[in-house]
Amino acid sequence: MTDARGNARPNGDGSGRHTPGTPCWVSLMARGLATTEKFYGALFGWEFRPGPQPLGPYVRAVLDGHAVAGIGVLPPDRRLPVAWTPYFASDDVDRTAEVVRSCGGTVGVGPLDAADAGRMALASDPCGAVFGIWQAGPGAGRGVTGRPGTPAWNELTTYETPHVAKFYETVFGYDEDPVVSADLDYVTLRLDGRPVTGVHGVGNALARDRGPHWTTYFTVEDTGDAVDQVLHLGGHVLTGPRDTEHGRVATVADPEGARFALVQGPR
Missing domain, CATH: 3.10.180.10 (2,3-Dihydroxybiphenyl 1,2-Dioxygenase, domain 1)
Incomplete structure (x- = not known):
């Protein structure tokens, strides 16, 4: 996650359906x-x-x-x-x-x-x-967001943003909001002005054993406490915790190696 991250919130018609691309x-x-x-x-x-x-x-x-x-x-x-x-x-x-x-x-x-x-x-x-x-389906229910234990954000790590961002824009109708920076290749993808996901290009720094991949961020009450719990339960800490504009973040893995991130919002 980078400081380009925004708050993605599902929207739709009030039923279980979301706006396409959400x-x-x-x-x-x-x-x-x-x-x-x-x-x-x-x-x-x-x-x-x-x-x-x-x-x-x-x-x-x-x-x-x-x-x-x-x-x-x-x-x-x-x-x-x-x-x-x-x-x-x-x-x-x-x-x-x-x-x-x-x-x-x-x-x-x-x-x-x-x-x-x-x-x-x-x-x-x-x-x-x-x-x-x-x-x-017609009877699908609405999920819950914005509270501990729920997904907060999804971010794609890939080689470079221009080509792959265009792919997702064409498939899902996103608008592109790139970061203008000589040392950061990042694009926020938006729907109706709302940030819904991010694409982070890291070039040759992308790990060969993983390749391009998505990371899901989950909201937690306290990132430090959650990291301690991950370790206690047999998981692993990969990066962080670190403070960002959007909260305190850590990247972790469960005991089988599935990677995800924890984010505690600013207080």
């Missing part, structure tokens, strides 16, 4: 569901309920009755990374998937129905970063 869900593909539930349940206070299973075992993480994230299980015969993936809203997943393909991206899974919850696809941008596309 980040609307995050999902983790893990290897051990029970141990993963234990870690995030203790860290964020989540409870877990069965969810739609188009790709295998899947649970919804619930906070005070509101679904905030999903956790699925990676197939044991596939060597895929354990990672958090953001989903972006669409009114027509099939059409959005076609736009992804026409712009040089790849659709790796779907589009397919997630029971009666909606319709989804998993895709990657031209540089290889994985993201999801989500079309909510």
Whole structure:
């Protein structure tokens, strides 16, 4: 996260639907569901309920009755990374998937129905970063944001911003707000004037073992306390905590290596 980050807030028609292009869900593909539930349940206070299973075992993480994230299980015969993936809203997943393909991206899974919850696809941008596309079903409920244990922001780390930012602008209709700086390659992508996500180009500094990737930030009450809890639960601290214009931030990983960030808003 950089100081270009803003506060993204979902909007829509008042139902469970979000304006197309809005980040609307995050999902983790893990290897051990029970141990993963234990870690995030203790860290964020989540409870877990069965969810739609188009790709295998899947649970919804619930906070005070509101679904905030999903956790699925990676197939044991596939060597895929354990990672958090953001989903972006669409009114027509099939059409959005076609736009992804026409712009040089790849659709790796779907589009397919997630029971009666909606319709989804998993895709990657031209540089290889994985993201999801989500079309909510008619009875989908609204998630909760802005409180500890909920997603706050999603940010893409990639090689450089111009090409990949144009990809997401074309697919989701974003407007581009670049940072004018000789030593920072960063673009905030906006919908109707609202910042919804960021793209951070780091050039050759991008780790070869990770490649381009999305990072999800979760709101916490106190970043220092949350970092201590991550360590106590068997996770790892990768960077921080550090103070930024938007709050105190740390990048961490769960016991299986899935990376995410913690952010405590300014006080």
